[in-house]
Amino acid sequence: MEIISLQYPIAESEAARAALPKTLAIGHFDGVHRGHQNVIAKAISSARAFGLQGAVMTFHPHPKQVLGRSEQYVACLTPLDEKVERFRRLGVDVVYIVQFDLDFAKVSPFDFVGNMLRPLQVKRAVVGFDFTFGAKGAGKPETLWALGEPDIEVDIVEPFMQDGDKVSSSRIREALMNGRPEEAAELLGEPYAVRGVVVQGEGRGRKIGYPTANIQQEDGFLIPRQGVYAIMAETDGQRYSGVLNIGVKPTFHDNLTEPVMEAHLFDFGGDLYGKTVSVQFIAFLRTEKKFGSIDELIAQIHSDADQAKALLTAYDKK
Template identity: 80%
Template sequence: MEIISLQYPIADAAAVKHSKPKTLAIGHFDGVHRGHQNVIAQAVASARANGLQGAVMTFHPHPKEVLGRSGQYQVSLTPLEDKVERFRKLGVEVVYIVQFDLEFAGVTPAEFVDFVLRPLQVKRAVVGFDFTFGARGAGKPETLWALGEPDIGVEIVEPFIQDGDKVSSTRIREALIGGRPEEAASLLGEPYEVRGVVVRGEGRGRKLGYPTANIQQESGFFIPRQGVYAIMAEVEGKRIPGVLNIGVKPTFHDNLPEPVMEAHLFDFNADIYGETVSIQFIAFLRTEKKFGSIDELIAQIHADGDQARALLSAYNKK
């Protein structure tokens, strides 16, 4: 798969000079959830049926970050590099990453079609039913259809409905905020995942008999609700079940400024300081609480471990 970064205007970009006729799925595709997968799959299928390249165009950073609306937009569900990897798994041949800046934000719908899509030899564009483009989101799928005639065909993909409602990034965030990782996984098509580096913590877990990996999460990941989870971790090429807490450790701290992420990996004692760990959220066990004694805390940790082992055993047999 070829990855091409573009900045508007693209007239002199090498990508234009070497471009081949293509079908292009266009969108931000935050999370690459089942609805996005449906759009991209239709683009890939259309490309193959018509002897064209199957391509995706996405935008970075998110338009709301550039336009000063970050209060309306939380961290992406999927950082750019992870999003691109999911495109690859869907059979995409070329990914265009368009830098979204103030100049590009001012491009009209007609300019987008004439000076972006046509130079890239887009013969078919595939977009979701709620796709918008151009300055102030003035362009809609029907606008693209009209502007594309006669040389660019447009396929408009209807919403992907699951459990009576459309699949959306907003719905996935709400599930994660609500402590419903199973629902998020169903909408995404796979468990929600974050990634981080193992750093040294306070060393308290080992003293309690439950050593933990303190994970400093990479930027760009949406962090689910604080609390205790059953997880699957991937480290050093191995998948390991475990239990994870996101929180402020109220039994030991009164005012920890930021929540921390600590994972206890079952039957695993290797030194992984400095290693990158991927965490998949499988099930929410409970909210974080302050315990009256260390013995109460240890008893609860033991119960959490037993519950997580049972849940993960059943999950891994699916």
């Protein structure tokens, strides 16, 4: 899969690299959820049917970040590198990463089609039903259809529905921020995961019989609701089940404000310091609470581990 970074307007050298005609799925695709997968699958199948390249165009950073709409935007579900990897798994031939900045935000729908899609040799564009483009989101799928004539055909993909509502990135964020990872997994097509590096912690877990990996998550991932989760973790190509807490450790701290992510992996006895770990959130077990004694905390951790093991055993059998 080829990855090409672009700025508007497209340089002649980049246009020359795009000599092959292609079908192009266009969108931000945060999360690459089941609705996005439907759009991309349509583009790929169309490309194969007509002997074209199957390509995806995404935008970075998120337009809402650039336009200052922070009240509508919490964090990415998938940082750029993770999103690109998911495109690869979907069979995409070329990924175009368009730099989204204030100048690009002013480009008209007419200029977007004429100065970006046509130089890239786009013969068929595939977009979701709610796709918008151009300055102030003036362009709609029907706009793209009209501006594309006569040389660019447009496929408009209907919403992908789940439990009576459309699948969307905002719906997934809402599920994760309210402790519903199972719902998020249904919408994504796989469990939601974050990635981070194991760093030195306070060492209390080992002293009480439950050694934990203190995971410093990478930037760009939305962190789910604080609390205790049953998880699957992967590091060095190996998968482990476990239990994880996101929180401020109120039993030991009164003024910790930045949540810490600590995972206890079952059946693991090695050294994780400095290693990258990917954590899949399988089920929410409980909210974080302050315990009156260390013994109460240990008893609760033991109960959490038993509950997580039972849930993860059932999950593995699905």
